[in-house]
């Protein structure tokens with residue numbers, strides 16, 4: 001067997017097929033992971049490995065652990081730290097980049113889709129600024145849990161392939177175990193990646209990036225009369241949809257900076273994120289979001305703002321690059337609202353068991369949300385219990401959540417009048433509602449418990465939570481307690497970036 005043959009992708013433990021590392025040097029910095037003194041596997045996502053045509057047995061082996069902890073470079077991997085910029089809490093930072101992450105390379109899944117494999121917490125790079133390049137166990141577990149829960153909910157997201165302990169401690173508010181997450185993403189192209197070149201006036205590389213993004217994510221845009229405008233349109237549609245999906249499950253990203261906005265339309269960079277328990281449109285969890293910029297109800301407007309920043313970056317490539325470009329881009333930005341409304345109202349109808357489209361459905365949903373906010377009822381539990389109304393004996397379960405049951409009764413009467421206009425049996429409607437209203441979401445108090453136990457060397461809590469969240473829509477009696485909202489002493493009010 002020739003050396004060439006031996007190194008071909010099919011014969012590698014991880015079949016790397018890299019494209020980003022072929023882009024001009026301005027896009028990244030080659031880098032190596034810092035060694036981990038005594039690595040240990042925390043969790044490997046065997047099912048995801050198989051989808052990526054990687055043998056899970058390899059990832060679970062000593063050689064696999066060496067790669068996942070950054071102690072060795074896999075055959076075919078070309079580790080790079082990606083350059084990007086971004087608006088952080090509204091302020092533009094012209095250079096951010098992977099300060100604690102490394103793109104190992106790309107793999108092509110069985111279905112032909114290309115994915116990045118990235119180590120997060122793998123040590124410093126040229127982009128680390130004042131950071132240490134490391135990750136603590138807590139944020140790694142949080143990202144693992146929430147990203148995989150998101151995937152199980154059917155919401156576009158990056159995935160988690162592995163979490164390993166490094167055997168090193170990292171200094172945060174206190175000394176904490178260090179860990180590395182292996183993240184899988186359709187790409188790590190961010191709004192901030194476009195801003196990086198735009199801010200430098202580097203139109204040549206901006207075009208290279210836009211062409212690359214189009215080929216990788218929105219190939220249909222290439223045949224449009226204005227391909228860069230078509231690329232922008234496609235990103236706007238994808239992110240409007242994504243934001244609507246978050247709003248329908250009570251998810252708060254927490255740090256919706258432009259560098260944390262993936263142009264592939266996936267949820268990315270899980271930091272101080274959370275699923276709401278009690279419904280409060282103004283809810284903020286993140287300890288660093290002092291002014292509530294990224295509060296739950298602000299997310300659609302913020303995402304639209306982020307799209308305007310992407311439009312600005314793309315302007316030199318659109319139409320004449322001047323007034324016409326501005327006009328066209330503004331029209332595209334304005335369409336964000338239509339895409340968002342369509343996805344949101346459609347999703348809300350499903351949550352309420354409405355299959356026909358009728359005027360007044362959004363108002364009906366909004367009235368429910370208004371009384372939910374007043375009673376501070378649990379967001380997901382309310383919709384889930386509403387799903388059980390085929391069984392009249394279970395009506396009290398949802399009613400009893402409300403501080404003011406009369407307000408619920410008044411709303412429920414209007415809802416039933418509307419349901420009377422629907423076809424299909426009550427049982428079928430309930431089943432349909434259960435498929436969109438999750439029973440199990442990654443509740444903060446459960447995540448905190450998983451982290452706390454893992455910090456003390458007990459991983460069962462994390463592993464069991466992962467089992468529960470893998471099937472968010474299925475009633476499983478043995479896990480019933482996981483559906484519950486936290487009791488007051490369990491409530492988590494704040495989440496931390498932990499960077």
Ligand code: AMP
Nearest residue numbers: 096097098099100128131132133134499
């Ligand atoms: P994030 O909070 O993940 O959105 O990160 C924002 C920026 O800060 C990115 O450029 C990161 O690479 C960088 N960063 C975050 N944490 C660290 C760290 N511990 N060391 C170095 N850079 C970091």
Ligand code: MG
Nearest residue numbers: 259260268269
């Ligand atoms: Mg980030």
